[in-house]
Amino acid sequence: xxxxxxxxxxxxxxxxxxxxxxxxxxxxxxxxxxxxxxxxxxxxxxxxxxxxxxxxxxxxxxxxxxxxxxxxxxxxxxxxxxxxxxxxxxxxxxxxxxxxxxxxxxxxxxxxxxxxxxxxxxxxxxxxxxxxxxxxxxxxxxxxxxxxxxxxxxxxxxxxxxxxxxxxxxxxxxxxxxxxxxxxxxxxxxxxxx
Numbered sequence: 655x656x657x658x659x660x661x662x663x664x665x666x667x668x669x670x671x672x673x674x675x676x677x678x679x680x681x682x683x684x685x686x687x688x689x690x691x692x693x694x695x696x697x698x699x700x701x702x703x704x705x706x707x708x709x710x711x712x713x714x715x716x717x718x719x720x721x722x723x724x725x726x727x728x729x730x731x732x733x734x735x736x737x738x739x740x741x742x743x744x745x746x747x748x749x750x751x752x753x754x755x756x757x758x759x760x761x762x763x764x765x766x767x768x769x770x771x772x773x774x775x776x777x778x779x780x781x782x783x784x785x786x787x788x789x790x791x792x793x794x795x796x797x798x799x800x801x802x803x804x805x806x807x808x809x810x811x812x813x814x815x816x817x818x819x820x821x822x823x824x825x826x827x828x829x830x831x832x833x834x835x836x837x838x839x840x841x842x843x844x845x846x847x848x
Contacts, residue, residue, distance in 0.1 A: 658714060661729045665736050667713040668698045673735065674720060674810060675762030687720060721810070734812060758821040762809050764830050767837055769802050 668678055676698070678684045683694035686704040695706035703710040709719065718728035732738070772795040779789035808820040824830045 657729050657733075658725070661732045661736075661738060662713055664738060665713050665732055666700050667702045667711075667716045668700075669736075670713050670717055670732060671698045671702070672759070674717070675759060675766055677763055731812065735814075757825055758809055758817050761821045761824050761830050762806065764834050764837070765802055765806050765809070768833055769799075769806065771837070772799050772802060 668682065671684060672678055676684045676687065678698050679694060682697055682699050684696050684698050685691040685694050686696040686706055686709070688704065688709050689707040691704075691706055696702055696704040701710065701712050702716050711719070713732065714725050714728050717723065717732055718725050721728065721731065723731065775789075775791040776795040776799065779792035779795070781788060781792070805820060805824070809817045811817065
């Protein structure tokens with residue numbers, strides 16, 4: 655059995671998408687991470703297909719595109735992240751997530767939503783010319799983007815212990831809860847535009 659077949663057999667694209675922080679609804683739809691998606695337009699099951707941008711593929715294609723990896727590196731990442739052994743029997747994906755993974759997933763979802771807002775604010779509120787006043791949203795984006803990117807790198811990287819400790823730190827400091835509440839206070843118009 656090839657490496658790719660060994661990876662694709664026990665792991666669906668939906669399982670990988672959820673593990674890497676995408677929120678998939680009951681009908682298998684999620685916001686596409688490959689374009690600026692305002693409403694769920696990606697169908698995620700054994701394979702994925704985005705009705706918005708047309709990207710499609712299997713679990714390896716999804717992981718490769720999400721992390722900017724080659725197909726081989728994506729297969730290795732999936733093998734590591736899902737504990738798929740090199741023996742004849744791949745380890746099955748657990749039916750329920752461990753509490754640690756739930757906490758990591760929550761942190762990833764909240765940070766990704768905040769990152770999306772920050773990128774939009776960075777573009778929308780940037781000064782048009784030198785000397786223009788700095789909008790508070792632009793200042794927040796410029797100040798916070800590196801930190802949020804670093805935290806996401808820690809949560810989504812290959813080091814599972816680092817991901818666990820990062821999520822633990824964010825939850826202990828109640829950073830995720832406060833950030834979620836902050837995102838909830840944004841005006842309806844601002845959320846629609848984002």
